[in-house]
Amino acid sequence: MGSSEQIDRVTDLRAWPGEFPVSHLYTMGIAGERFFRELKDNGRFLGSRCAACDHVYLPPSIFCPRCFAALDEWKEVGPQGTVRAVTTAHRGVDGTTLKTPETLALIQLDGADDLLTHRIKESEGLEIGARVAPVLKETPEREGSILDVRYFRAV
Amino acid sequence: MRKVAVVGAGLTRFMRRAQETGPELAWLAASQALESCGLGLKDVDSVAIGTAPDAFDGVHMKGEYLAPGAGGWGRPVTRPYAGGGTGVLVPIHAWFNVASGLFDVCLVVAEEKMSTCHPHPQGAFVTIFDNILERPLEPNLIWIFALEMQRYMDTYGITKEEIALVSVKNKRNGLDHPSTHVAEEITVKDVMESEVMVSPVNRLDVSPVSDGAAAIVLVSEDVARRISDNPVWIDGIGWNLDTAYWTNRDLAYPSYVERAARMAYKMAGITEPRKQINVVEPYDPFSYKELHHLEGLLLCDKGQAAKITADGVTQRNGDMPVSPSGGLLGVGNPIAAAGLMKVAEIFWQLRGEAGRRQVPGQPKVGLAQAWGDLMQVGTVVVMRVD
Ligand SMILES: [Zn+2]
Numbered sequence: 001m002g003s004s005e006q007i008d009r010v011t012d013l014r015a016w017p018g019e020f021p022v023s024h025l026y027t028m029g030i031a032g033e034r035f036f037r038e039l040k041d042n043g044r045f046l047g048s049r050c051a052a053c054d055h056v057y058l059p060p061s062i063f064c065p066r067c068f069a070a071l072d073e074w075k076e077v078g079p080q081g082t083v084r085a086v087t088t089a090h091r092g093v094d095g096t097t098l099k100t101p102e103t104l105a106l107i108q109l110d111g112a113d114d115l116l117t118h119r120i121k122e123s124e125g126l127e128i129g130a131r132v133a134p135v136l137k138e139t140p141e142r143e144g145s146i147l148d149v150r151y152f153r154a155v
Numbered sequence: 156m157r158k159v160a161v162v163g164a165g166l167t168r169f170m171r172r173a174q175e176t177g178p179e180l181a182w183l184a185a186s187q188a189l190e191s192c193g194l195g196l197k198d199v200d201s202v203a204i205g206t207a208p209d210a211f212d213g214v215h216m217k218g219e220y221l222a223p224g225a226g227g228w229g230r231p232v233t234r235p236y237a238g239g240g241t242g243v244l245v246p247i248h249a250w251f252n253v254a255s256g257l258f259d260v261c262l263v264v265a266e267e268k269m270s271t272c273h274p275h276p277q278g279a280f281v282t283i284f285d286n287i288l289e290r291p292l293e294p295n296l297i298w299i300f301a302l303e304m305q306r307y308m309d310t311y312g313i314t315k316e317e318i319a320l321v322s323v324k325n326k327r328n329g330l331d332h333p334s335t336h337v338a339e340e341i342t343v344k345d346v347m348e349s350e351v352m353v354s355p356v357n358r359l360d361v362s363p364v365s366d367g368a369a370a371i372v373l374v375s376e377d378v379a380r381r382i383s384d385n386p387v388w389i390d391g392i393g394w395n396l397d398t399a400y401w402t403n404r405d406l407a408y409p410s411y412v413e414r415a416a417r418m419a420y421k422m423a424g425i426t427e428p429r430k431q432i433n434v435v436e437p438y439d440p441f442s443y444k445e446l447h448h449l450e451g452l453l454l455c456d457k458g459q460a461a462k463i464t465a466d467g468v469t470q471r472n473g474d475m476p477v478s479p480s481g482g483l484l485g486v487g488n489p490i491a492a493a494g495l496m497k498v499a500e501i502f503w504q505l506r507g508e509a510g511r512r513q514v515p516g517q518p519k520v521g522l523a524q525a526w527g528d529l530m531q532v533g534t535v536v537v538m539r540v541d
Binding site for chain 2: 066
Protein backbone atom coordinates (compact mmCIF):
# COMPACT_ATOMS: atom_id res chain seq x y z
CA MET A 1 0.00 0.00 0.00
CA GLY A 2 1.12 3.50 -0.39
CA SER A 3 3.31 5.72 -2.35
CA SER A 4 3.37 5.71 -6.10
CA GLU A 5 7.15 5.10 -6.15
CA GLN A 6 6.47 1.45 -5.24
CA ILE A 7 4.16 0.91 -8.18
CA ASP A 8 5.79 0.13 -11.49
CA ARG A 9 2.66 0.03 -13.61
CA VAL A 10 0.08 2.78 -13.16
CA THR A 11 -2.64 0.32 -14.23
CA ASP A 12 -2.05 -1.53 -10.95
CA LEU A 13 -3.65 1.44 -9.19
CA ARG A 14 -7.38 1.68 -9.01
CA ALA A 15 -7.99 4.65 -11.25
CA TRP A 16 -10.69 6.07 -13.44
CA PRO A 17 -9.47 7.31 -16.83
CA GLY A 18 -10.42 10.88 -17.66
CA GLU A 19 -9.83 13.60 -20.17
CA PHE A 20 -10.58 17.29 -20.54
CA PRO A 21 -13.28 17.01 -23.22
CA VAL A 22 -12.85 20.40 -24.89
CA SER A 23 -11.34 21.80 -28.04
CA HIS A 24 -10.98 25.46 -28.93
CA LEU A 25 -11.60 27.88 -31.77
CA TYR A 26 -9.38 30.93 -31.34
CA THR A 27 -10.52 34.11 -33.08
CA MET A 28 -7.67 36.15 -34.52
CA GLY A 29 -9.15 39.33 -33.07
CA ILE A 30 -9.51 42.74 -34.66
CA ALA A 31 -5.79 43.29 -35.29
CA GLY A 32 -5.09 39.64 -36.07
CA GLU A 33 -7.85 39.53 -38.68
CA ARG A 34 -6.23 42.43 -40.49
CA PHE A 35 -2.73 40.91 -40.24
CA PHE A 36 -3.77 37.54 -41.65
CA ARG A 37 -5.99 38.97 -44.41
CA GLU A 38 -3.04 41.03 -45.64
CA LEU A 39 -0.79 37.98 -45.53
CA LYS A 40 -3.34 35.81 -47.34
CA ASP A 41 -4.44 38.30 -50.01
CA ASN A 42 -1.22 40.24 -50.66
CA GLY A 43 1.58 38.22 -49.09
CA ARG A 44 2.57 41.19 -46.93
CA PHE A 45 3.25 41.62 -43.21
CA LEU A 46 1.43 44.40 -41.33
CA GLY A 47 2.51 45.91 -38.04
CA SER A 48 0.87 48.73 -36.07
CA ARG A 49 2.72 51.72 -34.68
CA CYS A 50 2.33 53.71 -31.48
CA ALA A 51 3.60 57.19 -32.26
CA ALA A 52 3.81 58.19 -28.59
CA CYS A 53 5.98 55.17 -27.71
CA ASP A 54 7.68 55.02 -31.13
CA HIS A 55 7.15 51.27 -31.27
CA VAL A 56 6.01 49.09 -34.19
CA TYR A 57 4.10 46.06 -32.90
CA LEU A 58 4.33 42.77 -34.76
CA PRO A 59 1.94 41.06 -34.81
CA PRO A 60 -0.05 44.29 -34.82
CA SER A 61 -2.23 45.38 -31.90
CA ILE A 62 -5.25 47.69 -31.82
CA PHE A 63 -3.93 49.16 -28.57
CA CYS A 64 -0.56 50.03 -27.12
CA PRO A 65 0.11 47.93 -24.02
CA ARG A 66 2.71 50.51 -22.94
CA CYS A 67 0.45 53.60 -22.94
CA PHE A 68 -3.06 52.23 -23.75
CA ALA A 69 -3.50 54.45 -26.84
CA ALA A 70 -5.79 53.13 -29.58
CA LEU A 71 -3.57 52.29 -32.56
CA ASP A 72 -4.64 52.87 -36.16
CA GLU A 73 -1.34 53.51 -37.92
CA TRP A 74 -0.78 50.33 -39.93
CA LYS A 75 2.68 49.84 -41.35
CA GLU A 76 4.04 47.28 -43.77
CA VAL A 77 7.10 45.53 -42.35
CA GLY A 78 9.54 42.99 -43.87
CA PRO A 79 9.32 40.80 -45.82
CA GLN A 80 13.04 40.39 -45.17
CA GLY A 81 14.45 40.38 -41.68
CA THR A 82 17.41 39.64 -39.43
CA VAL A 83 17.88 36.54 -37.29
CA ARG A 84 18.14 37.43 -33.58
CA ALA A 85 18.28 33.86 -32.21
CA VAL A 86 18.38 30.43 -33.83
CA THR A 87 18.09 26.84 -32.58
CA THR A 88 17.79 23.33 -33.96
CA ALA A 89 15.18 21.09 -32.28
CA HIS A 90 15.73 17.34 -32.04
CA ARG A 91 12.66 16.68 -29.89
CA GLY A 92 9.10 17.41 -30.99
CA VAL A 93 5.89 18.62 -29.35
CA ASP A 94 5.30 15.32 -27.49
CA GLY A 95 8.94 14.94 -26.40
CA THR A 96 9.81 12.20 -28.90
CA THR A 97 12.81 12.37 -31.24
CA LEU A 98 12.15 14.10 -34.55
CA LYS A 99 13.00 12.12 -37.70
CA THR A 100 14.25 15.36 -39.24
CA PRO A 101 15.62 17.99 -36.85
CA GLU A 102 13.93 21.36 -37.27
CA THR A 103 15.58 24.78 -37.19
CA LEU A 104 13.64 27.65 -35.60
CA ALA A 105 14.54 31.31 -35.35
CA LEU A 106 13.47 34.61 -33.83
CA ILE A 107 13.37 37.02 -36.76
CA GLN A 108 13.16 40.80 -36.68
CA LEU A 109 11.35 41.85 -39.86
CA ASP A 110 12.66 45.11 -41.28
CA GLY A 111 10.73 48.01 -39.74
CA ALA A 112 9.31 46.02 -36.80
CA ASP A 113 10.39 46.38 -33.17
CA ASP A 114 9.13 42.94 -32.12
CA LEU A 115 10.29 39.48 -33.19
CA LEU A 116 8.51 36.75 -35.14
CA THR A 117 9.09 33.03 -34.50
CA HIS A 118 9.30 30.76 -37.56
CA ARG A 119 10.93 27.78 -39.21
CA ILE A 120 14.19 28.02 -41.14
CA LYS A 121 15.02 25.74 -44.07
CA GLU A 122 17.61 25.60 -46.86
CA SER A 123 20.01 27.67 -44.77
CA GLU A 124 23.12 25.71 -43.73
CA GLY A 125 25.01 27.17 -40.76
CA LEU A 126 22.69 30.10 -40.17
CA GLU A 127 23.90 32.43 -37.39
CA ILE A 128 22.60 35.40 -35.43
CA GLY A 129 22.66 38.47 -37.62
CA ALA A 130 21.96 36.54 -40.83
CA ARG A 131 19.51 38.03 -43.32
CA VAL A 132 16.46 35.91 -44.17
CA ALA A 133 13.39 36.11 -46.44
CA PRO A 134 10.05 34.30 -46.20
CA VAL A 135 8.97 31.54 -48.58
CA LEU A 136 5.20 31.88 -48.93
CA LYS A 137 2.63 29.43 -50.20
CA GLU A 138 1.14 30.31 -53.56
CA THR A 139 -1.87 32.66 -53.31
CA PRO A 140 -4.61 30.04 -53.93
CA GLU A 141 -3.16 27.79 -51.19
CA ARG A 142 -2.99 30.54 -48.58
CA GLU A 143 -5.71 30.44 -45.93
CA GLY A 144 -4.85 33.25 -43.53
CA SER A 145 -2.59 31.30 -41.18
CA ILE A 146 0.96 31.66 -39.92
CA LEU A 147 1.62 28.51 -42.00
CA ASP A 148 0.99 30.60 -45.15
CA VAL A 149 4.67 31.33 -44.55
CA ARG A 150 6.22 27.93 -45.27
CA TYR A 151 9.56 28.95 -43.75
CA PHE A 152 12.30 31.57 -43.91
CA ARG A 153 15.61 31.02 -45.68
CA ALA A 154 18.93 32.83 -45.91
CA VAL A 155 19.33 35.46 -48.62
CA MET B 156 -6.38 50.02 6.74
CA ARG B 157 -7.08 52.95 4.42
CA LYS B 158 -10.45 53.81 2.91
CA VAL B 159 -10.91 52.64 -0.69
CA ALA B 160 -13.18 54.13 -3.34
CA VAL B 161 -14.41 53.17 -6.79
CA VAL B 162 -14.05 56.16 -9.13
CA GLY B 163 -14.54 54.71 -12.61
CA ALA B 164 -16.08 51.81 -14.51
CA GLY B 165 -16.13 50.39 -18.04
CA LEU B 166 -17.95 47.57 -19.77
CA THR B 167 -17.95 45.99 -23.23
CA ARG B 168 -21.06 44.69 -24.90
CA PHE B 169 -21.81 41.14 -23.85
CA MET B 170 -21.90 38.90 -26.93
CA ARG B 171 -22.54 35.32 -27.92
CA ARG B 172 -19.36 35.29 -30.01
CA ALA B 173 -16.88 38.15 -29.90
CA GLN B 174 -14.44 38.64 -32.74
CA GLU B 175 -12.08 40.41 -30.33
CA THR B 176 -9.40 38.41 -28.53
CA GLY B 177 -9.45 38.30 -24.73
CA PRO B 178 -6.78 41.02 -24.42
CA GLU B 179 -8.70 43.21 -26.89
CA LEU B 180 -11.90 42.83 -24.84
CA ALA B 181 -9.96 43.60 -21.65
CA TRP B 182 -8.50 46.75 -23.20
CA LEU B 183 -11.93 48.00 -24.34
CA ALA B 184 -13.28 47.79 -20.78
CA ALA B 185 -10.10 48.90 -18.99
CA SER B 186 -9.43 51.94 -21.17
CA GLN B 187 -13.09 52.99 -20.83
CA ALA B 188 -12.89 52.69 -17.02
CA LEU B 189 -9.76 54.86 -16.86
CA GLU B 190 -11.19 57.42 -19.25
CA SER B 191 -14.41 57.65 -17.19
CA CYS B 192 -12.43 59.04 -14.24
CA GLY B 193 -9.88 61.07 -16.15
CA LEU B 194 -6.94 58.80 -15.38
CA GLY B 195 -4.37 57.38 -17.79
CA LEU B 196 -2.43 54.14 -17.73
CA LYS B 197 0.55 56.06 -16.33
CA ASP B 198 -1.49 56.71 -13.16
CA VAL B 199 -2.09 53.00 -12.49
CA ASP B 200 0.05 51.49 -9.70
CA SER B 201 -1.18 47.89 -9.75
CA VAL B 202 -3.52 45.61 -11.69
CA ALA B 203 -5.91 42.89 -10.51
CA ILE B 204 -7.25 40.53 -13.16
CA GLY B 205 -10.26 38.25 -12.79
CA THR B 206 -11.12 35.47 -15.19
CA ALA B 207 -12.67 32.04 -14.65
CA PRO B 208 -11.21 28.69 -15.78
CA ASP B 209 -8.33 28.79 -18.27
CA ALA B 210 -10.13 26.02 -20.17
CA PHE B 211 -12.80 28.46 -21.44
CA ASP B 212 -10.38 30.62 -23.40
CA GLY B 213 -8.13 27.63 -24.06
CA VAL B 214 -5.17 29.61 -22.76
CA HIS B 215 -3.09 28.64 -19.76
CA MET B 216 -1.75 31.51 -17.63
CA LYS B 217 -4.80 33.47 -18.73
CA GLY B 218 -4.06 36.29 -16.30
CA GLU B 219 -0.69 36.87 -17.95
CA TYR B 220 -2.29 36.49 -21.38
CA LEU B 221 -4.84 39.23 -20.57
CA ALA B 222 -2.35 41.50 -18.81
CA PRO B 223 -1.29 43.63 -21.82
CA GLY B 224 -4.94 44.56 -22.43
CA ALA B 225 -5.58 45.01 -18.72
CA GLY B 226 -2.80 47.54 -18.22
CA GLY B 227 -0.53 44.96 -16.62
CA TRP B 228 2.50 45.58 -18.80
CA GLY B 229 5.44 46.35 -16.47
CA ARG B 230 3.25 46.50 -13.35
CA PRO B 231 2.52 44.38 -10.27
CA VAL B 232 -0.25 42.07 -11.50
CA THR B 233 -2.20 39.41 -9.62
CA ARG B 234 -5.10 37.15 -10.53
CA PRO B 235 -7.34 35.91 -7.70
CA TYR B 236 -9.63 33.05 -8.62
CA ALA B 237 -12.84 31.55 -7.23
CA GLY B 238 -14.67 30.17 -10.26
CA GLY B 239 -17.94 32.05 -10.81
CA GLY B 240 -17.28 34.03 -7.63
CA THR B 241 -14.23 35.62 -9.24
CA GLY B 242 -16.01 38.72 -10.56
CA VAL B 243 -16.57 39.98 -7.01
CA LEU B 244 -13.42 38.39 -5.54
CA VAL B 245 -11.23 40.48 -7.84
CA PRO B 246 -12.39 43.87 -6.45
CA ILE B 247 -12.04 42.38 -2.95
CA HIS B 248 -8.47 41.47 -3.83
CA ALA B 249 -7.90 44.90 -5.37
CA TRP B 250 -9.19 46.41 -2.12
CA PHE B 251 -6.18 44.81 -0.32
CA ASN B 252 -3.89 46.45 -2.88
CA VAL B 253 -5.13 49.92 -1.93
CA ALA B 254 -6.30 49.55 1.69
CA SER B 255 -2.90 48.14 2.66
CA GLY B 256 -1.20 51.34 1.58
CA LEU B 257 0.89 49.51 -1.04
CA PHE B 258 -0.79 51.19 -4.00
CA ASP B 259 -2.93 54.29 -4.59
CA VAL B 260 -4.56 53.28 -7.89
CA CYS B 261 -5.50 49.70 -8.78
CA LEU B 262 -7.06 48.85 -12.14
CA VAL B 263 -9.49 45.93 -11.79
CA VAL B 264 -10.30 44.00 -14.96
CA ALA B 265 -12.45 40.89 -15.54
CA GLU B 266 -12.78 39.07 -18.86
CA GLU B 267 -14.35 35.89 -20.16
CA LYS B 268 -14.50 34.46 -23.64
CA MET B 269 -16.58 31.32 -23.44
CA SER B 270 -17.23 31.05 -27.18
CA THR B 271 -13.67 29.79 -27.71
CA CYS B 272 -14.60 26.56 -25.94
CA HIS B 273 -16.01 23.75 -28.10
CA PRO B 274 -18.24 21.92 -28.41
CA HIS B 275 -19.52 23.63 -25.23
CA PRO B 276 -18.06 25.06 -22.00
CA GLN B 277 -19.77 22.12 -20.23
CA GLY B 278 -16.71 20.15 -21.31
CA ALA B 279 -14.62 22.37 -19.04
CA PHE B 280 -17.19 22.45 -16.24
CA VAL B 281 -17.23 18.66 -16.06
CA THR B 282 -13.78 18.57 -14.46
CA ILE B 283 -14.98 20.46 -11.37
CA PHE B 284 -16.83 17.31 -10.31
CA ASP B 285 -15.17 14.50 -8.38
CA ASN B 286 -13.19 12.56 -10.96
CA ILE B 287 -13.84 9.16 -9.35
CA LEU B 288 -17.31 9.44 -7.81
CA GLU B 289 -19.18 11.70 -10.20
CA ARG B 290 -17.51 12.05 -13.59
CA PRO B 291 -18.15 8.40 -14.53
CA LEU B 292 -21.86 9.39 -14.39
CA GLU B 293 -21.20 12.04 -17.08
CA PRO B 294 -22.72 14.96 -15.18
CA ASN B 295 -23.73 18.23 -16.82
CA LEU B 296 -23.37 21.30 -14.62
CA ILE B 297 -27.09 22.00 -14.85
CA TRP B 298 -27.81 18.68 -13.12
CA ILE B 299 -26.49 19.89 -9.80
CA PHE B 300 -28.40 23.15 -10.09
CA ALA B 301 -31.57 21.21 -10.87
CA LEU B 302 -31.03 19.11 -7.75
CA GLU B 303 -30.22 22.17 -5.62
CA MET B 304 -33.26 23.99 -7.00
CA GLN B 305 -35.42 21.01 -6.02
CA ARG B 306 -34.04 20.98 -2.47
CA TYR B 307 -34.84 24.70 -2.26
CA MET B 308 -38.36 24.37 -3.69
CA ASP B 309 -39.21 21.36 -1.53
CA THR B 310 -37.84 22.80 1.71
CA TYR B 311 -39.82 26.03 1.48
CA GLY B 312 -42.79 24.99 -0.69
CA ILE B 313 -41.88 27.28 -3.58
CA THR B 314 -43.36 26.76 -7.04
CA LYS B 315 -41.64 26.98 -10.40
CA GLU B 316 -44.03 29.75 -11.46
CA GLU B 317 -42.85 31.87 -8.52
CA ILE B 318 -39.24 31.30 -9.48
CA ALA B 319 -39.95 32.14 -13.15
CA LEU B 320 -40.84 35.70 -12.05
CA VAL B 321 -37.11 36.32 -11.56
CA SER B 322 -36.40 35.60 -15.25
CA VAL B 323 -39.33 37.80 -16.28
CA LYS B 324 -38.05 40.71 -14.15
CA ASN B 325 -34.36 40.45 -15.01
CA LYS B 326 -34.83 39.94 -18.75
CA ARG B 327 -37.11 43.00 -18.77
CA ASN B 328 -34.62 45.08 -16.75
CA GLY B 329 -31.92 44.06 -19.22
CA LEU B 330 -33.79 45.78 -22.05
CA ASP B 331 -32.42 49.07 -20.64
CA HIS B 332 -28.81 47.87 -20.57
CA PRO B 333 -26.62 48.79 -23.57
CA SER B 334 -24.42 45.70 -23.03
CA THR B 335 -27.21 43.10 -23.17
CA HIS B 336 -27.50 40.24 -25.62
CA VAL B 337 -30.36 38.34 -23.97
CA ALA B 338 -32.93 40.89 -22.79
CA GLU B 339 -36.54 40.35 -23.79
CA GLU B 340 -40.10 40.88 -22.65
CA ILE B 341 -41.34 37.47 -21.53
CA THR B 342 -44.04 36.00 -19.32
CA VAL B 343 -44.09 33.28 -16.68
CA LYS B 344 -45.86 31.12 -19.27
CA ASP B 345 -42.95 31.60 -21.70
CA VAL B 346 -40.52 30.39 -19.02
CA MET B 347 -42.68 27.38 -18.14
CA GLU B 348 -43.09 26.42 -21.79
CA SER B 349 -39.44 26.90 -22.79
CA GLU B 350 -37.39 23.76 -23.42
CA VAL B 351 -36.76 21.58 -20.36
CA MET B 352 -33.00 21.38 -19.96
CA VAL B 353 -32.69 19.36 -16.75
CA SER B 354 -35.98 19.34 -14.85
CA PRO B 355 -37.03 21.57 -13.16
CA VAL B 356 -34.65 23.91 -15.03
CA ASN B 357 -36.06 25.29 -18.29
CA ARG B 358 -34.18 27.20 -20.97
CA LEU B 359 -35.44 30.61 -19.78
CA ASP B 360 -34.35 29.88 -16.19
CA VAL B 361 -30.71 29.89 -17.33
CA SER B 362 -28.28 32.70 -18.21
CA PRO B 363 -26.45 32.35 -21.53
CA VAL B 364 -22.88 31.57 -22.53
CA SER B 365 -21.28 34.97 -23.27
CA ASP B 366 -18.11 36.86 -24.15
CA GLY B 367 -17.27 40.22 -22.57
CA ALA B 368 -15.16 42.28 -20.19
CA ALA B 369 -15.69 44.73 -17.33
CA ALA B 370 -13.35 47.03 -15.42
CA ILE B 371 -13.38 49.38 -12.43
CA VAL B 372 -10.80 51.71 -10.91
CA LEU B 373 -10.09 51.52 -7.16
CA VAL B 374 -8.22 54.35 -5.47
CA SER B 375 -7.10 55.53 -2.04
CA GLU B 376 -9.05 58.22 -0.18
CA ASP B 377 -6.47 60.91 -1.07
CA VAL B 378 -6.75 60.19 -4.78
CA ALA B 379 -10.54 59.87 -4.57
CA ARG B 380 -10.92 63.29 -2.95
CA ARG B 381 -8.62 64.82 -5.53
CA ILE B 382 -10.10 63.42 -8.74
CA SER B 383 -13.73 62.66 -7.95
CA ASP B 384 -16.75 64.66 -6.74
CA ASN B 385 -18.70 61.52 -5.92
CA PRO B 386 -16.49 58.54 -5.08
CA VAL B 387 -18.26 55.32 -4.14
CA TRP B 388 -16.68 53.83 -1.02
CA ILE B 389 -16.13 50.13 -0.54
CA ASP B 390 -17.38 49.85 3.02
CA GLY B 391 -17.38 46.11 3.45
CA ILE B 392 -15.97 42.98 1.86
CA GLY B 393 -16.68 39.35 2.64
CA TRP B 394 -16.02 35.97 1.15
CA ASN B 395 -16.49 32.39 2.30
CA LEU B 396 -15.99 28.87 1.05
CA ASP B 397 -18.08 25.79 1.88
CA THR B 398 -17.06 22.13 1.51
CA ALA B 399 -16.03 20.98 -1.96
CA TYR B 400 -18.37 17.98 -1.54
CA TRP B 401 -21.62 19.55 -2.66
CA THR B 402 -23.49 16.49 -1.40
CA ASN B 403 -22.36 17.28 2.17
CA ARG B 404 -24.01 20.66 2.57
CA ASP B 405 -27.44 22.18 3.03
CA LEU B 406 -28.46 22.79 -0.56
CA ALA B 407 -31.66 24.61 0.44
CA TYR B 408 -29.75 27.46 2.07
CA PRO B 409 -26.40 29.01 1.05
CA SER B 410 -24.83 29.39 4.50
CA TYR B 411 -21.48 30.30 2.90
CA VAL B 412 -23.20 33.37 1.36
CA GLU B 413 -24.54 34.26 4.81
CA ARG B 414 -21.06 34.00 6.32
CA ALA B 415 -19.62 36.18 3.54
CA ALA B 416 -22.43 38.72 4.02
CA ARG B 417 -22.01 38.83 7.81
CA MET B 418 -18.30 39.52 7.34
CA ALA B 419 -19.03 42.40 4.95
CA TYR B 420 -21.88 43.78 7.11
CA LYS B 421 -19.73 43.81 10.24
CA MET B 422 -17.00 45.71 8.44
CA ALA B 423 -19.49 48.16 6.93
CA GLY B 424 -21.33 48.69 10.24
CA ILE B 425 -24.55 47.30 8.81
CA THR B 426 -26.78 45.96 11.55
CA GLU B 427 -30.13 45.91 9.75
CA PRO B 428 -29.36 44.99 6.14
CA ARG B 429 -33.00 45.04 5.02
CA LYS B 430 -33.31 48.68 6.07
CA GLN B 431 -29.79 49.87 5.33
CA ILE B 432 -29.17 48.38 1.88
CA ASN B 433 -31.01 50.26 -0.86
CA VAL B 434 -30.07 48.38 -4.03
CA VAL B 435 -28.86 44.82 -4.57
CA GLU B 436 -27.08 42.94 -7.36
CA PRO B 437 -27.02 39.28 -6.30
CA TYR B 438 -25.61 36.63 -8.63
CA ASP B 439 -28.37 35.24 -10.86
CA PRO B 440 -26.97 32.65 -13.30
CA PHE B 441 -30.21 30.72 -12.70
CA SER B 442 -33.56 32.22 -11.76
CA TYR B 443 -33.75 30.45 -8.36
CA LYS B 444 -30.25 31.62 -7.46
CA GLU B 445 -31.36 35.24 -7.09
CA LEU B 446 -33.90 34.09 -4.49
CA HIS B 447 -31.45 31.72 -2.79
CA HIS B 448 -28.88 34.50 -2.54
CA LEU B 449 -31.30 37.15 -1.22
CA GLU B 450 -32.00 34.78 1.67
CA GLY B 451 -28.30 34.02 2.24
CA LEU B 452 -27.62 37.76 2.23
CA LEU B 453 -30.19 38.08 5.07
CA LEU B 454 -32.24 40.47 2.92
CA CYS B 455 -35.37 38.43 3.57
CA ASP B 456 -36.39 35.47 5.73
CA LYS B 457 -35.57 31.95 4.61
CA GLY B 458 -38.03 30.79 1.98
CA GLN B 459 -39.54 34.29 1.58
CA ALA B 460 -37.63 35.61 -1.44
CA ALA B 461 -40.22 34.28 -3.89
CA LYS B 462 -42.95 36.11 -1.98
CA ILE B 463 -41.20 39.49 -1.97
CA THR B 464 -40.51 38.99 -5.68
CA ALA B 465 -44.20 38.30 -6.36
CA ASP B 466 -45.11 41.34 -4.24
CA GLY B 467 -42.93 43.59 -6.44
CA VAL B 468 -40.47 44.49 -3.67
CA THR B 469 -37.51 43.59 -5.93
CA GLN B 470 -38.64 45.58 -8.98
CA ARG B 471 -36.65 48.69 -9.88
CA ASN B 472 -39.34 50.85 -8.32
CA GLY B 473 -39.88 48.47 -5.38
CA ASP B 474 -38.73 48.91 -1.79
CA MET B 475 -35.55 46.91 -2.42
CA PRO B 476 -34.58 46.86 -6.12
CA VAL B 477 -32.78 43.63 -7.05
CA SER B 478 -30.71 43.18 -10.24
CA PRO B 479 -31.75 46.53 -11.74
CA SER B 480 -29.02 45.94 -14.36
CA GLY B 481 -30.88 42.91 -15.65
CA GLY B 482 -28.23 40.65 -14.14
CA LEU B 483 -26.79 37.58 -15.77
CA LEU B 484 -30.25 36.51 -16.96
CA GLY B 485 -30.97 39.87 -18.60
CA VAL B 486 -27.56 41.18 -19.72
CA GLY B 487 -25.46 38.04 -20.21
CA ASN B 488 -22.99 35.83 -18.39
CA PRO B 489 -19.32 36.14 -19.33
CA ILE B 490 -18.57 34.64 -15.93
CA ALA B 491 -15.97 36.83 -14.19
CA ALA B 492 -16.99 39.88 -16.25
CA ALA B 493 -20.63 39.35 -15.22
CA GLY B 494 -19.73 39.48 -11.53
CA LEU B 495 -17.72 42.67 -11.98
CA MET B 496 -20.57 44.10 -14.12
CA LYS B 497 -22.70 43.83 -10.95
CA VAL B 498 -20.17 45.86 -8.97
CA ALA B 499 -20.10 48.43 -11.81
CA GLU B 500 -23.93 48.58 -11.73
CA ILE B 501 -23.93 49.40 -7.99
CA PHE B 502 -21.29 52.08 -8.70
CA TRP B 503 -23.52 53.66 -11.38
CA GLN B 504 -26.70 53.30 -9.30
CA LEU B 505 -25.16 55.01 -6.24
CA ARG B 506 -23.85 57.86 -8.41
CA GLY B 507 -27.22 58.30 -10.10
CA GLU B 508 -25.61 57.48 -13.45
CA ALA B 509 -27.55 54.33 -14.36
CA GLY B 510 -29.66 56.09 -16.98
CA ARG B 511 -32.86 54.25 -17.82
CA ARG B 512 -31.92 51.60 -15.27
CA GLN B 513 -31.68 54.12 -12.42
CA VAL B 514 -33.65 53.12 -9.33
CA PRO B 515 -35.56 55.96 -7.68
CA GLY B 516 -34.89 57.47 -4.25
CA GLN B 517 -31.17 58.25 -4.51
CA PRO B 518 -29.83 54.99 -3.06
CA LYS B 519 -26.92 55.44 -0.62
CA VAL B 520 -25.84 51.86 0.05
CA GLY B 521 -25.65 48.94 -2.37
CA LEU B 522 -24.44 45.37 -2.43
CA ALA B 523 -23.01 43.14 -5.15
CA GLN B 524 -22.51 39.41 -4.74
CA ALA B 525 -21.17 36.54 -6.81
CA TRP B 526 -21.09 32.81 -6.29
CA GLY B 527 -19.34 29.89 -7.87
CA ASP B 528 -16.74 27.16 -7.82
CA LEU B 529 -18.71 23.94 -7.26
CA MET B 530 -21.49 26.20 -5.94
CA GLN B 531 -19.66 26.66 -2.65
CA VAL B 532 -18.16 30.15 -2.65
CA GLY B 533 -19.82 33.46 -1.80
CA THR B 534 -18.19 36.84 -2.47
CA VAL B 535 -19.76 40.13 -1.30
CA VAL B 536 -18.98 43.84 -1.46
CA VAL B 537 -20.97 46.61 0.23
CA MET B 538 -20.62 50.06 -1.31
CA ARG B 539 -21.74 53.50 -0.15
CA VAL B 540 -21.89 57.02 -1.48
CA ASP B 541 -21.62 60.08 0.81
ZN1 LIG C 1 2.17 53.69 -26.73
